[in-house]
Amino acid sequence: MANKTVQFEIKRQASPDAPSVWEKFELEWRPGMNVVSAMMEIAANPVTADGRETTPVTYDSNCLEEICGSCAMRINGKARMACSSLVDNLEQPIRIEPLSKFPLVRDLQVDRSVLFDNLMAVKAWVPIDGTYDLGSGPRVFPQQQEANYPLSNCISCTCCMEVCPQFNAETGFVGAATIAQVKLFNNHPTGKVFKEDRLRALAGDGGIQECGFAQNCVEACPKQLPLTEAISDVSRDVLLQKAKDLFRL
Amino acid sequence: MAAPRIIVVGGGLAGLAAVIKIAEAGGSVDLFSIVPVKRSHSVCAQGGINAAKDLKGEGDSTDKHFDDTIYGGDFLANQTPVKAMCEAAPAIIDLLDRMGVPFNRTPEGLLDFRRFGGTLYQRTAFAGATTGQQLLYALDEQVRRHEAEGKVKKYEGWEFLSAVLDSKGAARGITALNLRTMELKSFPADAVILATGGIGAIFGKSTNSVVCTGSAQSAIFQQGAYYANGEFIQVHPTSIPGEDKLRLMSESARGEGGRVWVPRIAGDKRPFKQIPESDRFYFLEEWYPKYGNLVPRDVATRAIHKVVYENGLGIDGQPMVYLDLTHIDRATLDRKLGGILDIYEKFVGDDPHDVPMKIFPGMHYTMGGIWVDFNQMTNIPGIFAAGECEYQYHGANRLGANSLVSCIYGGFITGPNALAYARSLPAAEGDGGHAAELARQAEINAGLMKNEGTENPFRLWRELGATMTEHVTVIRYNKGLKEADEKIVELIDRYKKVSLADRSQWANTSFAFARQLKNMLELSRVVAQGALLRDESRGAHYKPDFQDRNDERFLKTTKASFTGAAEGPRFEYEEVDTQYIKPRPRSYSATK
Numbered sequence: 001m002a003n004k005t006v007q008f009e010i011k012r013q014a015s016p017d018a019p020s021v022w023e024k025f026e027l028e029w030r031p032g033m034n035v036v037s038a039m040m041e042i043a044a045n046p047v048t049a050d051g052r053e054t055t056p057v058t059y060d061s062n063c064l065e066e067i068c069g070s071c072a073m074r075i076n077g078k079a080r081m082a083c084s085s086l087v088d089n090l091e092q093p094i095r096i097e098p099l100s101k102f103p104l105v106r107d108l109q110v111d112r113s114v115l116f117d118n119l120m121a122v123k124a125w126v127p128i129d130g131t132y133d134l135g136s137g138p139r140v141f142p143q144q145q146e147a148n149y150p151l152s153n154c155i156s157c158t159c160c161m162e163v164c165p166q167f168n169a170e171t172g173f174v175g176a177a178t179i180a181q182v183k184l185f186n187n188h189p190t191g192k193v194f195k196e197d198r199l200r201a202l203a204g205d206g207g208i209q210e211c212g213f214a215q216n217c218v219e220a221c222p223k224q225l226p227l228t229e230a231i232s233d234v235s236r237d238v239l240l241q242k243a244k245d246l247f248r249l
Numbered sequence: 250m251a252a253p254r255i256i257v258v259g260g261g262l263a264g265l266a267a268v269i270k271i272a273e274a275g276g277s278v279d280l281f282s283i284v285p286v287k288r289s290h291s292v293c294a295q296g297g298i299n300a301a302k303d304l305k306g307e308g309d310s311t312d313k314h315f316d317d318t319i320y321g322g323d324f325l326a327n328q329t330p331v332k333a334m335c336e337a338a339p340a341i342i343d344l345l346d347r348m349g350v351p352f353n354r355t356p357e358g359l360l361d362f363r364r365f366g367g368t369l370y371q372r373t374a375f376a377g378a379t380t381g382q383q384l385l386y387a388l389d390e391q392v393r394r395h396e397a398e399g400k401v402k403k404y405e406g407w408e409f410l411s412a413v414l415d416s417k418g419a420a421r422g423i424t425a426l427n428l429r430t431m432e433l434k435s436f437p438a439d440a441v442i443l444a445t446g447g448i449g450a451i452f453g454k455s456t457n458s459v460v461c462t463g464s465a466q467s468a469i470f471q472q473g474a475y476y477a478n479g480e481f482i483q484v485h486p487t488s489i490p491g492e493d494k495l496r497l498m499s500e501s502a503r504g505e506g507g508r509v510w511v512p513r514i515a516g517d518k519r520p521f522k523q524i525p526e527s528d529r530f531y532f533l534e535e536w537y538p539k540y541g542n543l544v545p546r547d548v549a550t551r552a553i554h555k556v557v558y559e560n561g562l563g564i565d566g567q568p569m570v571y572l573d574l575t576h577i578d579r580a581t582l583d584r585k586l587g588g589i590l591d592i593y594e595k596f597v598g599d600d601p602h603d604v605p606m607k608i609f610p611g612m613h614y615t616m617g618g619i620w621v622d623f624n625q626m627t628n629i630p631g632i633f634a635a636g637e638c639e640y641q642y643h644g645a646n647r648l649g650a651n652s653l654v655s656c657i658y659g660g661f662i663t664g665p666n667a668l669a670y671a672r673s674l675p676a677a678e679g680d681g682g683h684a685a686e687l688a689r690q691a692e693i694n695a696g697l698m699k700n701e702g703t704e705n706p707f708r709l710w711r712e713l714g715a716t717m718t719e720h721v722t723v724i725r726y727n728k729g730l731k732e733a734d735e736k737i738v739e740l741i742d743r744y745k746k747v748s749l750a751d752r753s754q755w756a757n758t759s760f761a762f763a764r765q766l767k768n769m770l771e772l773s774r775v776v777a778q779g780a781l782l783r784d785e786s787r788g789a790h791y792k793p794d795f796q797d798r799n800d801e802r803f804l805k806t807t808k809a810s811f812t813g814a815a816e817g818p819r820f821e822y823e824e825v826d827t828q829y830i831k832p833r834p835r836s837y838s839a840t841k
Binding site: 014015030031032033034036037040043044045046053054055056058060061062063064065066067068069070083084086105106107109113116119120123124125126127128130131133134135136137138139140141142145146148149152153155156185188190191 | 269270273284285287288289290292293340343344346347348349351352353354355356357358359360376377379382383386387390391393394396397405429458459460491492493494496497584587588592595596597598661705707708711750751753755756757758759762
């Protein structure tokens with residue numbers, strides 16, 4: 001009896017300007033197999049299902065335990081992490097494509113640096129005086145820690161941006177991940193010193209008003225961040241800030 | 250004189266800590282990282298970070314932290330730097346707290362602490378069970394702030410290939426490969442800090458991330474740097490075996506009360522709930538009544554091996570034991586172990602709130618590393634090292650939650666030391682060796698790209714991992730270690746016939762991997778041969794044929810240097826600094 005196999009279809013593109021092609025692979029099934037282990041198998045034996053030699057697939061990955069945020073891709077049409085995508089839970093053939101909203105580099109690798117640029121634009125940090133010993137930090141009660149901790153779990157995978165209908169070149173929308181970080185840092189006893197700057201950064205074009213409340217983000221987030229709640233909270237704060245700034249004029 | 254330029258290679262906790270200190274002191278930093286720094290392997294650390302703040306009124310002190318660390322490391326670590334680290338730890342926690350790390354809190358709003366392995370004190374601060382992630386993000390955010398102010402330039406997606414050395418052998422910069430354009434380039438610097446993490450990939454599957462190949466460490470080892478205590482490899486007692494990697498299950502699961510057990514009856518087919526207490530063998534608690542499930546990792550790992558391979562008591566006859574949290578209430582688990590339980594459920598399919606986890610030891614941490622002096626400088630002038638890639642803080646076995654503090658502490662002292670070195674560095678003669686090093690790297694790259702043969706680098710790597718895991722992990726025999734070294738030599742020879750399935754000059758991951766592989770092979774010999782030469786048992790290094798620690802012969806740091814000769818590295822031994830705590834026998838079955 002032949003061994004059980006798994007069918008994959010992977011969208012390949014050698015460079016940003018090259019045409020894309022679909023390649024089929026048939027791999028031996030193994031218990032606990034995930035999409036990343038399939039990629040590793042292809043690298044060790046880069047041959048398509050019809051026996052043609054090809055190149056190992058280029059993709060981003062690092063921790064393989066869904067905490068580094070590297071291996072986001074579209075698997076059977078859904079933006080998700082390749083490491084936590086177990087083959088047994090997926091319909092075959094398993095169709096794998098790169099994220100579609102970011103500049104393609106090669107195969108499944110895309111350039112997601114826009115998220116890090118956005119985090120810089122909203123000053124997503126706590127402005128400490130320095131790293132010398134200044135004693136203990138501000139008191140934080142467990143209730144507040146429990147509210148902030150989920151927001152701090154964002155792994156920058158960009159799945160929320162990929163699935164957002166408003167995240168595109170036309171709107172320039174920053175996306176849910178950045179807004180959640182604004183809420184996190186505005187909540188921090190020291191971080192909130194930049195609260196007004198952050199809210200103003202989200203007040204203009206590409207800011208929070210671009211959100212169309214499709215709520216795709218919260219569904220796609222692999223770490224279950226309370227994204228829609230963050231968007232509505234920050235949205236309210238942005239409006240208040242706008243009103244405040246208006247009266248100051 | 251222009252501000253000194255420092256290159257930091259690696260954007261995990263140690264690298265980022267160094268960057269922050271340099272930027273703060275007015276230096277300029279070029280930060281190189283294979284992955285965007287926010288995706289570095291430090292994110293994987295789970296359970297917490299140690300500091301003797303004694304917020305639980307137990308009478309803990311930095312002296313006790315120091316003693317636990319030295320004793321846990323079986324007296325192999327030099328005591329001066331370890332003492333300084335333990336003394337600095339409480340202020341590091343305060344700083345991280347000020348940076349906004351969402352540490353768990355007590356009802357009074359203070360930092361909460363839990364117990365970890367190898368100590369009797371609650372000394373570990375934590376943010377759920379994603380502490381490494383939260384710490385890395387805090388440092389990443391501070392670096393982004395310095396980047397916004399123009400003090401830091403990031404080179405993400407560049408891989409370090411080699412150091413550039415001048416005619417006197419001092420560092421003048423690095424060469425690096427752009428992983429997208431495949432461009433080879435050299436970068437000038439007055440000092441270089443390597444913070445390139447562990448070497449898990451030489452064992453094939455480990456708890457380490459994909460980038461943890463040890464390639465950078467091996468490259469500078471081959472350029473003349475000593476590599477110290479390479480044979481000390483930590484195998485974590487509780488990992489989740491997987492097809493692509495071994496996923497870590499944090500020691501904090503035991504810190505919060507998790508119990509390790511197997512059925513007393515071999516091959517017991519009953520579901521776990523029907524196995525009464527009397528038929529459960531809580532072997533760590535029986536064998537080590539004082540420390541129980543929180544014995545140090547080397548001890549727990551060997552105990553699991555013994556129960557599975559000697560007593561034949563693995564679950565269903567498989568190499569697995571239970572790590573049981575089902576007696577702890579759901580809310581406590583979610584609050585204190587948030588993160589890791591979801592991961593177990595996602596990858597295995599069972600909910601650890603209801604069903605005991607099935608775990609087995611997996612290669613986890615590299616105690617050895619690049620040799621450095623107490624200022625964190627290697628024997629190559631101007632090259633410094635910090636974090637897991639150097640050897641300084643953990644001796645023969647690292648205690649849980651000491652890695653995060655050693656990374657941050659190491660980075661914090663390395664940054665200013667590198668800056669001070671750079672400020673007193675005379676100008677280079679000529680081009681400082683850049684053209685020659687660039688030419689050497691270009692030749693290696695061209696040779697690899699056009700090499701013809703029958704060997705696939707990924708398959709060679711699997712063979713390397715299999716032999717290293719079999720012979721050079723938990724139980725070591727000289728016969729097996731010799732076999733491993735012979736196998737590595739065979740693989741080095743076969744590497745000459747490596748042929749790339751991808752010869753393109755754009756985002757060619759096979760090419761980058763093949764370059765790493767050569768370095769992994771060279772470093773593997775340091776690990777295997779270092780283990781072969783050390784005829785004793787100490788910490789994580791265990792030889793059934795030499796069960797005792799032998800201080801007379803081996804209370805010494807192993808120092809390997811590259812020779813290029815067929816027989817492999819040259820080994821020498823250096824005295825260990827034991828000026829504060831006199832070495833004593835290490836046993837966790839009694840009190841220490």
